[in-house]
Amino acid sequence: MGAVFRRELKSYFVTPIGYVFLAAFYAYAGLMFYVTGISEGKVRMDLLFSSLVIVLVVIVPILTMRTMAEERRSKTDQCLLTSPVSIGGIVAGKFLAAFTVYLAAISITVVMALVASIYASPDWKVVLGNLIGLALIGAAYISIGIFCSSCTESQSVAAVFGFGVLMCTTFISSIASQLPFEFLTKLADKVSFAERYYTFTYGIFDISNVLFFVSAAFVFLFLTVRVVEKRRYS
Amino acid sequence: MIEVRNITKRYGAQKALDDVSFSVNDGEILGFLGPNGAGKSTAMNIITGYISATSGKVLVDGCDVLEQPMKAKKNMGYLPEIPPLYEDMTVKEYLYFIYDLKKCKLPKISHMKDICSLIGLGDVYGRLIKNLSKGYRQRVGFAQALVGDPKILILDEPTVGLDPKQIVEIRDLIKKLGKRHTVILSSHILPEVQAVCDRIVVINRGRIVADDTEKNILAGFDDEKNIYLTAQGDKQSVLDSLEAISGAQKVSCKKAKGGELEIVIKSAKDSDIRRQVFDSAAKGGWAILEMRTSKPTLEEIFIRLTEQKEVG
Numbered sequence: 001m002g003a004v005f006r007r008e009l010k011s012y013f014v015t016p017i018g019y020v021f022l023a024a025f026y027a028y029a030g031l032m033f034y035v036t037g038i039s040e041g042k043v044r045m046d047l048l049f050s051s052l053v054i055v056l057v058v059i060v061p062i063l064t065m066r067t068m069a070e071e072r073r074s075k076t077d078q079c080l081l082t083s084p085v086s087i088g089g090i091v092a093g094k095f096l097a098a099f100t101v102y103l104a105a106i107s108i109t110v111v112m113a114l115v116a117s118i119y120a121s122p123d124w125k126v127v128l129g130n131l132i133g134l135a136l137i138g139a140a141y142i143s144i145g146i147f148c149s150s151c152t153e154s155q156s157v158a159a160v161f162g163f164g165v166l167m168c169t170t171f172i173s174s175i176a177s178q179l180p181f182e183f184l185t186k187l188a189d190k191v192s193f194a195e196r197y198y199t200f201t202y203g204i205f206d207i208s209n210v211l212f213f214v215s216a217a218f219v220f221l222f223l224t225v226r227v228v229e230k231r232r233y234s
Numbered sequence: 235m236i237e238v239r240n241i242t243k244r245y246g247a248q249k250a251l252d253d254v255s256f257s258v259n260d261g262e263i264l265g266f267l268g269p270n271g272a273g274k275s276t277a278m279n280i281i282t283g284y285i286s287a288t289s290g291k292v293l294v295d296g297c298d299v300l301e302q303p304m305k306a307k308k309n310m311g312y313l314p315e316i317p318p319l320y321e322d323m324t325v326k327e328y329l330y331f332i333y334d335l336k337k338c339k340l341p342k343i344s345h346m347k348d349i350c351s352l353i354g355l356g357d358v359y360g361r362l363i364k365n366l367s368k369g370y371r372q373r374v375g376f377a378q379a380l381v382g383d384p385k386i387l388i389l390d391e392p393t394v395g396l397d398p399k400q401i402v403e404i405r406d407l408i409k410k411l412g413k414r415h416t417v418i419l420s421s422h423i424l425p426e427v428q429a430v431c432d433r434i435v436v437i438n439r440g441r442i443v444a445d446d447t448e449k450n451i452l453a454g455f456d457d458e459k460n461i462y463l464t465a466q467g468d469k470q471s472v473l474d475s476l477e478a479i480s481g482a483q484k485v486s487c488k489k490a491k492g493g494e495l496e497i498v499i500k501s502a503k504d505s506d507i508r509r510q511v512f513d514s515a516a517k518g519g520w521a522i523l524e525m526r527t528s529k530p531t532l533e534e535i536f537i538r539l540t541e542q543k544e545v546g
């Protein structure tokens with residue numbers, strides 16, 4: 001796992017995907033920080049945090065598109081799978097590498113909070129809660145992205161597929177609210193990533209939301225392992 | 235020691251391997267010979283645990299590859315048909331990664347140095363893999379299989395696509411490695427297997443058609459011996475006089491052109507009738523321009539073994 005993690009992390013910055021991801025996130029977050037915070041003359045960190053979901057839906061699939069697909073295309077999976085490493089270890093290493101890059105990206109919000117504290121002290125508890133929420137939704141997104149990457153040999157298919165799945169899981173409640181069935185709307189609210197994430201941005205730290213994202217991350221990593229395992233029998 | 239027991243692999247309706255069993259003894263270089271599409275790569279992928287068989291099992295030193303994968307895989311180094319290289323790493327980074335991946339315990343720097351000097355990678359150690367030539371890529375693939383000094387090496391068509399000089403170098407390397415490792419070498423090129431291997435398993439269309447030493451495989455086809463004769467004279471009388479020889483089982487004229495006859499005489503394996511052929515020519519007044527004997531070569535046997543199955 002350690003070897004895969006280190007190689008993967010390094011490759012994010014050899015291929016420019018890591019830089020592209022960081023640059024895109026910093027640019028978007030910076031713009032949002034300006035629009036929601038500084039320009040209004042008020043410090044509203046929660047608006048910044050809630051605005052970040054949409055950019056993650058677009059750029060996380062780009063971060064994860066290579067993970068499994070490229071190994072298969074270049075046949076390097078033959079080397080990984082015939083080494084004395086478990087598939088779980090390989091997937092975990094890849095997840096942690098992507099998550100590390102992701103943490104580097106979202107840590108910019110701490111810098112922004114510090115900048116904001118020049119004008120008015122933000123509520124640090126809310127900032128911390130938001131940061132945890134952001135990390136959790138990211139973990140779930142990344143594991144979905146890795147799962148999508150394991151389903152194909154093509155990076156671009158993996159990215160588009162990942163984008164589609166993230167759109168659905170995130171905005172399912174907005175779609176369902178258009179439907180005339182109340183139970184569907186309620187159900188959609190329960191599984192909607194955005195709804196759960198927004199409660200973090202309101203400053204509410206609900207343990208069920210934490211569990212929701214953590215289990216989503218585990219489920220999709222587990223499914224990735226299953227997809228790789230299953231392929232050996234095809 | 236590797237034991238392959240009754241492996242069958244299906245891809246949908248097609249059987250890529252059909253009840254394949256063989257074993258490899260310690261210290262042996264086993265040639266795995268078969269035409270393209272015979273199922274060589276499939277078999278090697280199953281042995282190394284990359285894919286799973288539909289039925290049957292593989293034991294590596296007594297460990298089932300599926301049930302105790304960690305233990306079994308630690309003993310094997312695998313060079314797949316296409317070397318599994320990360321294009322964006324240097325040779326050094328790549329080999330260090332493999333070292334970590336295999337949780338190798340040998341002293342890192344000196345182990346890498348040993349491998350590189352054995353394989354001849356010194357010149358390109360710091361180069362990016364994507365810039366390497368085909369021959370060097372193959373060598374990096376070899377180096378990768380050797381990391382951790384595994385007891386067993388599994389090499390899938392390691393000389394495909396190389397130029398003749400590189401092929402000779404790689405063959406020498408395999409021979410050298412065979413002194414310290416158990417090797418399975420797959421190939422569709424007969425002379426390569428002949429040159430390098432102690433024992434040969436011939437596979438065709440997913441079935442094993444022969445499993446023996448080169449000598450014994452040849453011996454199985456040794457019950458006949460052919461004499462190729464080029465003679466000058468009247469066709470009918472030449473054939474008549476040859477058929478009169480007691481040891482000649484079958485005489486056939488392959489070609490008659492410009493008074494020259496090309497004749498093949500089949501004889502029993504333990505009789506030498508060359509002297510009688512000469513005598514009958516002297517008596518009949520026709521001339522022998524050329525005479526040679528031949529046993530079937532492994533090449534012919536290979537073709538015959540694989541053709542038999544296509545009919546059946």
Ligand SMILES: Nc1ncnc2c1ncn2[C@@H]1O[C@H](COP(=O)(O)OP(=O)(O)O)[C@@H](O)[C@H]1O
Pocket residue numbers: 245249250268269270271272273274275276277
């Ligand atoms: N992933 C696969 N899906 C379907 N058929 C396959 C697959 N891999 C190999 N085959 C088929 O199995 C047979 C054996 O292939 P392979 O083991 O690659 O042969 P070899 O290495 O001897 O050339 C071939 O007929 C090939 O078409």
Ligand SMILES: [Mg+2]
Pocket residue numbers: 271274275276315390391
């Ligand atoms: Mg092959």
